Amino acid sequence: MRMARRSGGTGTFLYRLFGRPLEMLKSSFAMMWRTPIRTALTIAVIAVSLAVPVTLYLLYSNATSVTDGLHEDSRISLYLKRTVTEDRGRALAESMKKREGIKSARYISSDEALVEFSKTTGFTEPIVYLAENPLPAVVEIIPDETVSHSAEKAKALLQELLKNQLVEQGKIDVDWIKKLNALADMLRTLTFGLGVMLVLGFILTVANSVRIDLTDRRDEIVVEKLLGATDRFIYEPFMYASFWYGLLGGLAAWWVNEVFMVCFDSSVQELAKQYTPDGFDLTFLPVSAAGLMILFSIALSMIAARTALGYVSRSVEPE
Amino acid sequence: MILFEEVSKSYYTGQQALQNISFRLEDGEMVYLRGRSGAGKSSLLKLINLVERPSMGRIMVDDISLGGLSERGMQLYRRRIGMIFQDYRLINSRTVYDNVALPLVICGRPPEEVRKRAMASLDLVGLLEKRNYYPLQLSGGEQQRVGIARAVVNRPRIILADEPTGNLDHDLSLEILKLFLRFNRSGVTVIIATHDNTLVSACPRRQLVLESGRLIQDIPAAAPQAAQAGGSAS
Incomplete structure (x- = not known):
């Protein structure tokens, strides 16, 4: 008795391939x-x-x-000393752009800051009565992704930037990033x-x-x-x-x-x-x-x- | 050729189903396995169909030692055996046609060949008209004929029938027997396990008589079958 019979032929092959x-x-x-x-x-x-x-x-x-x-909005605001002239402030902003971890830097003069403040808050009238503009010039820095996604790195960057003698103080809200x-x-x-x-x-x-x-x-x-x-x-x-x-x-x-x-x-x-x-x-x-x-x-x-x-x-x- | 050499089978429960069985069946023989319930008839058939493996001894079928067959070899071997059961073992959720065609589908035959051979097999047992019925819509005799059609559809060289007429009346039993004789005449080896004396007397053939797992008698067939029988009891 043969143990296995082979059922060959194209028909069988096609049937096994597609039909079955x-x-x-x-x-x-x-x-x-x-x-x-x-x-x-x-x-x-x-x-x-x-x-x-x-x-x-x-x-x-x-x-x-x-x-x-939102991370892109995690800006660092560097408030400049009152003695810093506009030219020096703009030069500082330009130099900041070249630093590692910074995507962009923008100088905002105290006048521009006042206009922006008035627009966003609507407090136009009271400011007019002030003897002088109380707002300092600001260098606004947007860190790149490597920094903006890490609260620790953002804090470290701020500490670095605060070492600059033109800077009075700086601010970043890192808690919300955390x-x-x-x-x-x-x-x-x-x-x-x-x-x-x-x-x-x-x-x-x-x-x-x-x-x-x-x-x-x-x-x-x-x-x-x-x-x-x-x-x-x-x-x-x-x-x-x-x-x-x-x-x-x-x-x-x-x-x-x-x-x-x-x-x-x-x-x-x-x-x-x-x-x-x-x-x-x-x-x-x-x-x-x-x-x-x-x-x-x-x-x-x-x-x-x-x-x-x-x-x-x-x-x-x-x- | 089927050869049993000092075959014993015991189960893990300690029950000794078969003891030291030796016999030889030639191709084309028809043999009755006789004995009371529990004598070991079914166990012997299970050994031939490899549902069970012997505890001791050797079984040869056509020069192939069944003990040495792998899982795959066992599957191919079973395709060459036609098995008929007392309880028919039909798949009730499939039609008569699907039940009969199953062995061919298992072998991977193409649909056209399956159809032709299944129809021929159903015609052989007289159930062509009822091919679309389900087994439970048929009588006992008809269900057994479906079982027989399924057993022969793949043109086996050996048919094993375990109490095939156990659930049938006398007339139906003789009808089934006629089918077995027909297959045997075409050269198929047929082994029928039965305790039904009417079958044996209606169509005398060689008898292997078992008692308590032992082969106690090997009764040769009356002429002309006597010349074909070559086995002897151990």
Whole structure:
């Protein structure tokens, strides 16, 4: 008796390459359809597991883009001594521009400072009655990103600048940078931690679904093994089902994320209008990133299924 | 050829299912495995189908030692055996056609070949008209015929039948027996485990009689089958 018969031919090859996978896609979908509630619940858990970290990450990205703008506003104001002439003040500002850690420096004369003060505060009348302009000339410095994102570096820069003899005093509010950075760090850590936990939940959900599916089909698998089915043949429907779980779960996660972001966008616009007439453009999940998320979902689902199958199918043997 | 050489099988519970069994079956033989319940008939068939491995001794099928087969080798080997069960072992969620086609699908045959051979097999057992039924919509006799169609669809060289008529009445049992005779006439080796005397008397063939896991008798078939039988009890 020959142990193996080779069934060759182009037809067989093409069938194995295209026909069989297509059949399996259809039959595994039908298998899932037979247990709609379980399937829907599994897909829902996958969707939430993916949507929550992705949405949090998007919020973090949006928040970072806002705070990046705020960092640019983390200016250092150097108040010059009254004896410093305008020419020397402007020369100082020019020399500051060349220093490391400084993005730009601008000289503001005491007159310009007064005009700006009047504009921003509306205190025009009382200032007119003053005998002389009480405001000193200022060199306004905008640190570059390496400094503006670190409260310690910003403080150190200020200390350096205060050593200049033309400078009377300097000012920078670094506490809010600290708070902002801490908040951003917390959001990032939260996103990462939640992401890890939810991805773990995702894996366990798919693995458990596959385990239940396999247990439900125990008798069928025993018959298949008795007829000489390979592990690959037995795993196939479950692997294709896990593909569907991943695909549908990924698509649902995208949808959940979009719905949340649309709802959140209207709230953000309302809030932004209070500060700027232009509003704020909330960044949504790009299509390419959504595609990657779906691919990740499929891959993770199939890895989870394969791992579960390896463990569970060993317990299903003909008796 | 199937050769058992001093084969014993004991389970981890300590139960001795088979003890020192030796016999030889030639290609194309039809043999009854007889004995009471628990005599070891099913255990012997499980050893041939590699559901179990012997604790001691050697089993050869067509010069292949079953003990040396790998997992993959075992899977390929099982595809060449047609197995029929007392409880039919059909997949109730699949149609009669799908059940019969399953061995061919497992072998990766292209759909056209699967269709042709499954239809031919169903025609052979007279169930072509009921191919779209589900097993639970059929009678016991019909379900067993589906099991037989599934067992022969891959053109096996050996058919193992474990109490194939155990759940059937006399007339249906004879009908099933006729099918086995038909396969045997085409050169297939058929081993039927049964305690049904009516089968044996309706169609006398070589008998291996088991009792408490021992082969106590090897009764040769009446002529002309006697000439084919070459085994002897140990």
